[in-house]
Amino acid sequence: MAQDVETQAGGNVAIKDMLHNKEATWLQIMLSSQPFWITMSVLAIVVVMSFVNENFLSTGNFFNITRNFSFIAVMAVGMTTVIITAGIDLSVGSTLGLVAMASAVTISNGYPMEAAIAVGIATSLAVGFVNGVLIAHLRLSPFIVTLGTLSIARSLTLILTGATPVTLRRVGEEADRFREALAGTPLGVSTPVWVLLVLTIVVAFMLRYTAWGRHVYAIGGNEQAARLNGVPVDQVKVSVYMLSALTAGISGLLVLAWAGSALSNFGQTWELRVIASTVIGGANLMGGVGSAYGGVIGAALIEIIRNSLLLAGVNTFWQGTFVGLFILFAVLLEKVRK
């Protein structure tokens, strides 16, 4: 099959060039992939839990898990692209909070739902743009830059309403429309899950099949080499920080719609869960490795652990320990695979 394609395109291909097509089979690729093993872990936990607690596989619980993890997983998809470039974005939690608050203020002041969404998206892109420009063009450390914007975005969220929550309940038709649009359950699946599904497919496609995606990996592999070979490194870097912020903004809108009000502490410390998700899903903080699906399955694992411990009646204080152990396990798994 691959032979036909290659002979057609190249013409000048010897038989020995074809033989290696066999060498890395799908099975081998799968077995050496971290997302595969994390997927297996998730399935294993699901199987075990279905025996431990009959409520685990109930529609209601399934609905809860998928919606809860979607908020984190949406951001993990964006974060993954940043981490592949060997960057980090600590500002996503604060960006989520700022976007939720800005959109809530917009809508509660009588503006239409579309305006609120536009304000939210624009806010998130602005944060991502600032991050990206400072990191790519001024060559500042991603850790420090996004630590700065983490602080600034959270502070702006507090300033916006003086830390007063903004409710979307009983403030008018537009607020109701907003909640229906973003917190509904089309075809029995909650909107955040649909959004996550589409986002994951789009980003996974972009990473694998576009020059942009190729460049994201190249920057993480050897930034200097990418630059020397004409990869627009600075633009690509700005784009990944904007994508990361955009996913935080999308998540902010979804959380706002689901909660029905904006609190000034929305998203606080979520950046750590997002980063943990991407790392569990196989992204390497040194750059060059990671996938959109990995971030999603990593987020799913964390949520399933939390949910399982809850249903198994384990004291919730233990959740952090279990999640932490899985992070360490994921890093060890990566070492072992090499």
Added chain:
Amino acid sequence: MALLELRKIAKNFGAIRALDEVDLRVEPGQVLGLMGDNGAGKSTLVKIIAGNFRATSGAIMLNDEEVHFHRPIEARKNGIEVVYQDLALCDNLTAAANVFLGRELKRKIGPLRILNYSAMYARAGALFGELKSETRPRDLVRQMSGGQRQAVAIARARLTDSQIVLMDEPTAAISVRQVVEVLDLIRRLRDQNVAVLLVSHRMPDVFAVADRIMVMRRGRKVADKAISDSSPEEVTGLITGAIEAA
């Protein structure tokens, strides 16, 4: 006619004068060996030609037209390819992905322009075949030997109809057998009328393939002559300063 001509190129890094009015000429199908001790200015000169640095003063003429390169990509667009000393490879990508880095082949699907994997694998495979290298397009560079990595970097330089290939110490870190292969490749480039600027510390390699030799010392050109008019002894003297100029 000179393909590439540098006129009185100078480069200052702060108070340090790295290059002092260096002239250089290279013609199509010619291999110019550029030699000099560490800090003589060879790499700086190559980086100016390749568009990594801008000269403080002087002119770069390509086919008798003055050119200004602000970035490496501009030099490449003008037919100047560079094989960097560290090879500038991304370990996490495949051989084919490295060969096509920055100039990926794409095909249109509706409004989308997506990577054309099969065409890139095929073309990279053909290039490795021409180089008689066992490098496989789908292999990750991380898993490759030094010689295979070299082949990837050289295949990249042959991707287009380059007029000039700059090679920075291509034989510094590879096995004896691979050195022979790289020197063969340089000859093949020359036979295809490509000009090769070979920066090297290795006297035998330069004398094996170069048509002309240029020696630099402390940012100045101290010799520029046909290889047949020189000798390793003379070049050693020029590099160390035992011979003032030739």
